[in-house]
Amino acid sequence: MEANSSGEDLCVKVAVHIRPLIGDEKLQGCKDCVSVVPGKPQMQIGSHSFTFDHVYGSSGSPSSSMYDECVAPLVDSLFQGYNATVLAYGQTGSGKTYTMGTSLKGGCQTGQIPKVMNSLFGKIETLKHEIEFQLHVSFIEIHKEEVRDLLDPISANKQETANEHAGKATIPGKPPIQIRETSNGIITLAGSTECRVKTLKEMADCLEQGSLSRATGSTNMNNQSRFFRRKTEEAAMATKRLKKLLEARQSSARDNSGNLLFSIKMSTPPNYLIKPYEPFIFSDYEIFLQGWLDHELEVQANVHEVRHERAALAEELAVLRQVDEFASKGVSPPRGKNGYSRESSMSTTGRTARIASLQNMPSISSNSLVAMASQLSEAEERERAFSSCGRWNQLRSMGDAKSLLQYMFSSLGDARCQLWEKEIESKEMKEQMKELVCQKQLKYTAGIANGSVRESATLMDQTRKMMPVGQLSMKELALVGQGGKLWRWKRSHHQWLLQFKWKWQKPWRLSEWIRHNDETIMRAKPRPQALLDVMYRN
Ligand SMILES: Nc1ncnc2c1ncn2[C@@H]1O[C@H](COP(=O)(O)OP(=O)(O)OP(=O)(O)O)[C@@H](O)[C@H]1O
Numbered sequence: 001m002e003a004n005s006s007g008e009d010l011c012v013k014v015a016v017h018i019r020p021l022i023g024d025e026k027l028q029g030c031k032d033c034v035s036v037v038p039g040k041p042q043m044q045i046g047s048h049s050f051t052f053d054h055v056y057g058s059s060g061s062p063s064s065s066m067y068d069e070c071v072a073p074l075v076d077s078l079f080q081g082y083n084a085t086v087l088a089y090g091q092t093g094s095g096k097t098y099t100m101g102t103s104l105k106g107g108c109q110t111g112q113i114p115k116v117m118n119s120l121f122g123k124i125e126t127l128k129h130e131i132e133f134q135l136h137v138s139f140i141e142i143h144k145e146e147v148r149d150l151l152d153p154i155s156a157n158k159q160e161t162a163n164e165h166a167g168k169a170t171i172p173g174k175p176p177i178q179i180r181e182t183s184n185g186i187i188t189l190a191g192s193t194e195c196r197v198k199t200l201k202e203m204a205d206c207l208e209q210g211s212l213s214r215a216t217g218s219t220n221m222n223n224q225s226r227f228f229r230r231k232t233e234e235a236a237m238a239t240k241r242l243k244k245l246l247e248a249r250q251s252s253a254r255d256n257s258g259n260l261l262f263s264i265k266m267s268t269p270p271n272y273l274i275k276p277y278e279p280f281i282f283s284d285y286e287i288f289l290q291g292w293l294d295h296e297l298e299v300q301a302n303v304h305e306v307r308h309e310r311a312a313l314a315e316e317l318a319v320l321r322q323v324d325e326f327a328s329k330g331v332s333p334p335r336g337k338n339g340y341s342r343e344s345s346m347s348t349t350g351r352t353a354r355i356a357s358l359q360n361m362p363s364i365s366s367n368s369l370v371a372m373a374s375q376l377s378e379a380e381e382r383e384r385a386f387s388s389c390g391r392w393n394q395l396r397s398m399g400d401a402k403s404l405l406q407y408m409f410s411s412l413g414d415a416r417c418q419l420w421e422k423e424i425e426s427k428e429m430k431e432q433m434k435e436l437v438c439q440k441q442l443k444y445t446a447g448i449a450n451g452s453v454r455e456s457a458t459l460m461d462q463t464r465k466m467m468p469v470g471q472l473s474m475k476e477l478a479l480v481g482q483g484g485k486l487w488r489w490k491r492s493h494h495q496w497l498l499q500f501k502w503k504w505q506k507p508w509r510l511s512e513w514i515r516h517n518d519e520t521i522m523r524a525k526p527r528p529q530a531l532l533d534v535m536y537r538n
Contacts, residue, residue: 015070016043016050018057019095027357036060066099067115075119079127086112102211113207121200136194137203139210144237146176150210151193317358320351327351 018034035044036059042051043060054070056063074084088096101111124133139150178190197203326332327348346354 013053013070015054015056015066016052016060017063017066017095017099018043018055018060019098020057032058034058063099067112071112071116072119075116075123078120079123086116102207102214114204117200117203117207121203135197135203137197137206138189138192138194139206140177140189140192141214147179147189147192148213149177149192150213151195151206152213153193313358317355320355320358324351324355 018036021030021032033045036042036055037044037049038059040051041053041055041060042049043055043058044050054061054066056066061069071086074086078084086100088100090096099111101114120135124135127133137151141148141150177192180188180190182188195202195206197206323346
C-alpha cells in the first residue's frame, strides 16, 4: 500500500508507458496521436484528457525512472511480508513485453522484471546471514482464453523440436491450467510449474525459457506475421463462439407466446443453477445475444476484408519482386494485358522502397484493422463490465459468461417446454377423466373419487345429481348426444371397449345400444340449452 501526494493510501497505482513509433509505423507515415500535458501525469488524445499516477515516455517522465518510482517500493514491501503485483495491460504491439523485459535477447536488462531480479538477489545477498530465503518462480501465458504453463518442461521440449523442424511457434503442451478459487477466496493456478531458484542466473534462465515458450513471443516471428497471427487467432475464437451460438439458435424454437427457447445442452453445467420453473423474460437476453451476434459477424466480415487485403498486398509484392528480378538480369519485363506495366514503370528506388514497405507493413493503418481493433477493445470493455457486477464477478472470462448465459437459456427453455407439455398433458387427462366419469356415471352412478376430477367443472355443482344412463329416456339421451357427450362416445367407444372391457359386463350390447342412440340423435331436433337440465337433475 502506498501513499499518494494527498496522503491517501492506495492499493493500486496506474502508470502509462507511451512507446515511440516503431520502424514500420514511421515507414507508413503514422503520426503520434498522444501528447503529455507538461508537468502533469496527464495525457491527451484529441480533446480527451486522462490522468494517471504516472506517465512515462514521449514528453512525460523518462522511462528509466519507472522502476524506481513504481516497482522498487513493491520489492521493498516484499521483504516486509506484503504481496505485490505488477500488471502490464494493453493491446497487441503496445509494448508490454518490452516494458516488462520478458523478451530477453542476449540478456537484455532494461525491462522491469530483470531489474526486480537484480534487486531481489541484491537484497537477499545482504540479508542471507540473518534470514533464510526460498524463491520459487512460475511463468504463465493467457492466450486464446486459456492459461498455459511456460515453464512446463514437456511443452518446452516440444517447442524446441517444433521450432527446429517446422518453424512453428504454437505447440500444445500439457492441458491448459485451471484457474481455481480456494475456500478462503484465494485464486490459484492448479498444476502450474513452480521452479525453485537459488541464483540470479537460474532465475534468468527460467525467464528466458518461458519467453521462448510463449505462443505469441516476438522472438518467434516478425511483427507482421505476429500481428496477423494474433488477429487470425482472435478471428478463430470469434468463429468458434459464433458457431456455438448459431448451433444454439438452430436448435432453438419459439414457443407459442413468441419467446425464444434454447434447447442447447451442456455436458457439464456450471455451478449456477436456476430453479426449473422460475419465471424468466427472454426478450432482454435475446436483444443482448442478438447484439453480440451482430458484433461477432461484423468482426468476421472485417477479418475477411483484412485477409483479402493481405492477399492483394502479397500479390503486389510477388509482382514487384519478379519485376526486380527481370531488372537485375537486364531483361525488360513483359508488358500488356498480363504484363507488369504499372510495376515496371516505377523507378528502381521507388520499387525498392515499395518492396521494403510491403515486406514490413503490418497493415496497422488499414481502416478495417483499426475498426477491428476498436471492436475488440469494445469486447474487452464488455468483459470488464461483466466482471464488475454482482454474480458475474464469479466468472473468470467472457467465455464463462457466455456459457452461463447459454446454460441459462437452455435450462429455462427446457423448463418452459416441460411446463408447456405438462399443461397439455394435464388438459388431456382432465378431458379423458371427464369423459370417463360421464361414461361411468351414465352407466352406473357418480363414484370416481379423484381430486382433479372432483374439481372439474362437470362435478363442481354439488346441488346437481348425476343420473345413471339407464334412467334417461331415449329423448333425453338424444339431447345429451346433441350437447356433445354422445358423439364423443361414438368416436372413442371402440377404444374404450378394448381398454375398459373388463369393466363392462356386455360390451357387445353397449355397441348396439350406442348405434341405436346414434340413430335416435340423427332424428332428434337440436336443443342444446336443455343439455344441463337433462344431465343434472335438481
Ligand atoms: N518504449 C519502447 N521503446 C522502443 N520500442 C518499443 C517500446 N515499447 C515497445 N517497443 C517496440 O514495439 C514493438 C511491440 O512491442 P511489444 O512486443 O513489447 O508489444 P506487446 O504489447 O508485448 O505485444 P503483444 O501483446 O502482441 O505481445 C516491439 O518491436 C518493441 O521493440
